[in-house]
Amino acid sequence: MTNARQFARKREAEYSLFQQLNPEVMADPYPLYRKLREFEPVHWDPFMHSWVVTSYAECVAVLSKYKAARTPAPEYLEAMGLSVLAPYAAMMLKQIMFQDPPVHAGMRAMCAIAFTPKRIESLRQSAEAMAKGLIDRIVDRGGRMDVVADFAVPFPSLFLTAMMGLPASDSSQLKQWAADVAELIGNFEHDPDRIQKLVTSLEQLRVYLTEKVIEQRARPCDGVLSALLAAEIEGVRLSEEEIVANAVLICSGALEEPANLISCGMFSLLQRPEALAQLREHPEIAQTAVEELLRFESPTQHTGRLAPEDVVLGGKQIRKGDLVTAVVAAANRDPLRFHEPDRLDLTRADNRHLAFGWASHYCLGAPLARMTGQAAFTALLRRLPSLALITKEPQWRGMAALRGIVSLEVEFDRKLAETVQTERTYVQ
């Protein structure tokens, strides 16, 4: 290789999103995103075989107009040596996230029937009670906790079972399956030793949900699964396969990202004592605070689309069918859109971030995620007034598209936590 080609290759590697797999970049991907945005906000990444988009306006254009139907064909998987993923690809064909108009609108409208504002409001009290119950157990055990294992992961999994109408005793198993499914979809590269295990978990989750669909068809209950079974628009209903495929999507969305919002959000707050105190003293700002934590450390870092036709984006000629990666976490730090984007401002007013996506595929669970996020941060800060970090440099989850922490040890004053509990019981 000539020097010039070597130099070009090195530069391509330096500006590749693959850098995310480097532990230093994984710990703080924002300098890489900034470098990319300042170099070329729409950039061809030969390692990703994709255009990588890091500016807000262009990400919005991609999410609004490009095709979501990006399920890999069986021949493509075979050529890549990834035939093991064929069952996952078959399921994607039935999930709303990978549909385009007109199929998407009909399927989404039916799924949305299960997420009415009334259902979300009726789940608020359960969410608050679950958060409180988990914290009671933490306080009983002593003055130390792992935010991830003791709260951020079990809270959404308990909530998911209540929301779906599934037995609470299944929450640990669901959590494990969902973590494997997240690893399957959240990575660029797959460890060949793990991939079979991940696909097996997906299959087990599919079989489990199919059984529950059959059960709830016979005995409907007041949960999302039964609501999906009953959903009907102009005589059309979702097929059993569609219900199961979308229930898999809902389970992974409702477990993985909310857990990451809580753990990354708590880490951001604990690193900034002023912000932590502000939210503790003013729980009424929980709404804007959760939006800001979503913008600041977006649980979904990027998502893919296909160019619908030959098109120019950010001055680059993109060909029909090219893969385009919208890095929403980079767009959420774009200074052309957000004032002082690298500053955590819990009362930020102008905050139309892309953490839940944009346009027709905007997160179906966003109102639920907001509600549970507010319940989680409020309960943690109110009950544990003297929280402090033990883990200073956490290990990150190692998934490029989903940002999460493996473990986050914190300590708190147990006596103070017990006093808060007593006071609350007295007031109630």
Ligand code: HEM
């Ligand atoms: C903090 C929590 C969450 C975050 C950050 C998040 C993020 C996202 C993002 C970015 C998208 C759009 C993906 C794309 O355009 O390619 C999405 C879609 C979706 N999310 Fe979420 N999500 C969260 C929670 C949830 C919850 C709790 C549920 C279910 C109860 C859920 C279910 C879905 C579904 C079904 C879609 C597909 C919508 C469609 O394609 O029309 N998500 N989510």
